Amino acid sequence: MITRRTTLGMLASMLVPGTSRAAPEPAFLRPYLRAQTLPVLSERIPKNPRRVNLAAMGREPGKYGGTARMLIGSQKDIRYMTINGYARLVGYDENLQFQPDILESFDVQEGRIFTFRIRDGHRWSNGSYLTAEDFRYTWEDVILNKDLRKGGVQRELLADGKPPVFEVLDELTVRYTWSAPNPDFLPGLAAASPIILLLPSAYMRHFHKKYQDEFRLSALMKQYRAKKWADLHIKMSRQYRPENPDLPTLDPWMNRTAPPAEQFVFERNPFFHRVDENGLQLPYIDRFLLNISSSEIIPAKTGAGESDLQSTGVDFSDYAFFKDSEKRYPVKVKLFKRTEGSRIALLPNLNCSDKVWRNLFWDVRVRRALSLAIDRHEINMVSFYGLGKESADTILPDSPLFKPEYASAWASHDPDQANALLDEVGLTQKNSAGIRLLPDGREAQIVIETAGESTLETDVLELIKDHWMKIGFSLFIKTSQRDVFRSRAMGGDIIMSMWNGLENGVPTADMNPSRLAPSADDQLQWPVWGMHYLSLGQNGHAPELPEAIKLVELLKEWKRTVDSAQRARIWHEMLEIYTQNVFSIGIVNATLQPVLHSSHLHNVPETGLYGFDPTCYLGVYMPDTFWYSSEVS
Template sequence: MITRRTVLGTVGLSALGCALPGLTRAADRELEPEYLDDRLKARSLPPLNERLPKRPRIVGLKTMGRTPGRYGGTVRTIIGSGKDVRLMTIYGYARLVGYDEHLVMQPDILEAFQSENDTVFTFTIRDGHKWSDGSPLTADDFRYWWDDVLLNKDLTPGGGSLDLRVDGKLPRFEVLDALTVRYSWERPNPNFLPGLAGPQPLIVVGPSAYLKKFHKNYQDEFRLSALMKENRVKKWADLHIKMSREYRPENPELPTLYPWRNTTAPPAEQFVFERNPFFHRVDENGRQLPYIDRFVLNVSSSSIIPAKTGAGESDLQATGIDFADYTFLKDAEDRYPVKVDLWKMTRGSRVAILPNLNCGDDVWRALLRDVRVRRALSLAIDRHEINMAVFYGLGKPSADTVLPESPLFKPEYAKAWIDHDPHKANALLDEAGLNNRNDDGLRLLPDGRPAEITIETPGESTVDTDVLELVTDHWRKIGIALFIRTSQRDIFRSRAQAGHIMMSIWYGIENGVATADMNPQQLAPTSDDQLQWPLWGMHYLSLGQHGQAPDLPEAAELIKLQNSWRETAHMAERTAIWHKMLAIFTSQVYSIGLVNGTLQPILRSDRLQNVPKNGLYGFDPTSYFGIYMPDTFWLSEEQA
């Protein structure tokens, strides 16, 4: 039986009488942002009815509990380095298909999409949709990216994203007409749509009219050589990659489909993003989004972002600040016209301790692969004390698992091996063969060494060290000594992959609000950046070419279940697979979760409207502010 799902992306047409593209020029001008006046008067920019698709995406703000806004203004935010211009790709959250606030997938840039058993995906492009330079968005832009980028070995030597491959094979791509394209696999690819909707989206389309001048198939050799010299690259492929990079939008000339476009080339201390006059969304009153004219990103040292934020130098800030800064930022409300709210973080655990099952020390590797040792380490931790001392009691002691906001949540997952029970922890360690101690009360390893665990951290948050100081006392009571080592993030990750790290402290699972339609790969060894099993993850990622295959039955079962999830398009089967994986992951304590449901400070200008007071904050799947549509945020003339 074929399961066919067709989703249309134009809603609320009755609010505009279905007549927006046919507006008179007088009415058209009333809907125009003042920011574009000079270009409109000079006729270097067409009027609104010629800039919008024939059927734009209509955002019903009132039905979302928000208010239609006014045009204008600049919003400042602070970033830790020039690379963080990528935040505008995440915040802007314009996707071919994307999640709404309830994490339901819907068309966005696309007018509609149809999925047949997750094997055949048909996309309908909005008629009249344009890139930010006014060039049309058509099926040829999808064809260019497919034929000339993804299938070009110079530009895509690895054969394309894993989200595009099933059993290592790419799909069949077809152009059905000027506004319709299709991707077909022989077996289901449930990763495809979530990949397109993600915070770092899968790219399958590009502005071909612009990019062809950097491609050897379309540009003459002399001109291409001159462009390479001008942009200081030695290969034409490096030139194309540099000029086409969408996720980190450093090329001001690159046409975009996002609500704001970068106008500043790096390096710079300040990046200015201005409104995209061809953006495809409007509110129920026919006013084109975004409301805000400009985003200004000021580069600063990461260590002083909290101080600058508290000094009134940001109008919208979440990155670079943490819960430890909340009291200081809240005090800023008395000095500056700002408000500070707390959103719930979507991680499975705000802090998790990750035993490296691939560590290079033979003795410790064997011990950490013993589930009794992992469970004992978990039971020895007093999570209530950590929650009260570090998170002021606002979090919830929990294993590293999905949150109650996820339809997959079960209390038994959250409660797995989290009771503070040093007596039981001691008994488990005795059973595991660690029943001898030295004169200092430390347990002795099978080779006679004292049981000393070094936990490594990238040192990017004081929360990590605050937590570890408490865990040091907890583990000392069961005869385990804990030491802390700090290193830079790149060194930290490379040491983990090389097996030099015994244990690390990091966040818990990325997506704590998952649905059964989302890939459960975070629960299985599927990536080399998973710190508890990097070599097993590398083996999966490289299709068995590198790393090591899992040799623990339960870990191998997680891989098997994850592959089964990929092969089915039935919701009931996917849900059952998720629950099996969550049960194994929490029972086996592959990640020692501590506290989840912790809070993230969100500082905003008092004038900034439509920013939810409560929200879910995380990278995947909510894209930080992304699913709350910052293009609908607006600045009032007066303080709220």
């Protein structure tokens, strides 16, 4: 029974700050409020919620309601809700500057001491309070647990190879202290797939051998088909791909559907920590319906009006079709700028097992010649309607670090200079068809492998095939599955591959420049060198090229530096080395990404930056502030 006192409390809880006007509760939640299975608004949000002033951002304050449909290619793509929802301890704003989000505040001293303040009264989606205990549990009982983290503490949580000292200062304050600067920490928290520092401890204890009795844990393992308790804990705690509907979350929408399913339902989190300037709790949209469809027909279904918000699974080649759909359905299509350093790039494998090709690729003149031979203008006109920017694989003008010379480095179309460079290398012998002969007498035939996930790749390669014939190189295309493709690159079986260019083409000096140096095994131009760095010298082997060695040294220097000016200097030195040495052959960047949405959906930006890192697709533009109206936007 709702008493007069409860009713007054509900009204008081919904007062708009600075006024006597009440902010209404979402109609979606009223049945729960009437049944008293949910507390009133003032008890659901933190005492100091994150206040989003939409008018100051040039957007409209909205209203509650509506269901948005979205198409996904497989069950794993429910992760898009986590990426686009973009609730992070610390996140980027639209200008890619750090700001507290889930946290009330954060303080950084000497680049190594990070103090986090939790919002008083912040709750998980199941109503349990978020406290320092959740951080402690995640650090001590999960991250440091050898059964759960067999590989040890992840790289982003190490500085000079050492983890931090973790402290609980009080119920709402925690601190991480490293012995050396850790510049990867905040970017790691703000990432599309963020560092996990925070799990709902009250819920997760049920699946941890330290807190659950052996008999009950065994029963849970049987119920959820896990062979080991660690497998059970990992399965139940997965946040990035939220397949467990019972797992409490801090995201704007929470999954209500257990896999397998053809449709996943995400509903508003009644305890979400953001409000607008009118006191309305975000998100505005009540539900998302994610419908699984074959990846090949997502564009067709999108253009047929079966999606209310779609940016994934579609590409610029679908834009004309979507514009035509505006005439038949209440939809709008907008164009965002993709953030890769190159929409697609050629990556000569400097670690390939073919010694002749490896020696050639180690000669910068060969890499430069292959780049100069490409007619980027033709590719831009044919594949991107002239709307892209012909460029080396480098950062975009939207980055404060951009310099025109990075974009133009060996990226002009100059087959005469390319031929001269190849002659200078000694590749002067040709067969009757005009194909150059390698030092061992073989024809200069380059097999370029792709993951076969886009017709764009093969279309562009067909054009490059003609360009390279003019310098005496023949090109063959081979496709394989992504996992096989990467494994073959690591094994040295791939001579050259085609993939995206630099993932983050809009960096600031405080973002990690690791993609410019051999630092990961998924860098297809030097996977073995990258594995050596990634494994702290345990696997692969160190780079032998002086320029690659220098890039690793600069990366390590960047990690030790806390001064932004020094970090910028290091970025520029690395960009100069990377582009002048053509370690990846960029073609076109600043290409456009269609974002289709219902005409009745407001606050979707007219344009923006679009990429996995650092914008989290639509994440930095806060889809929790998108809202429905009977009027078109």
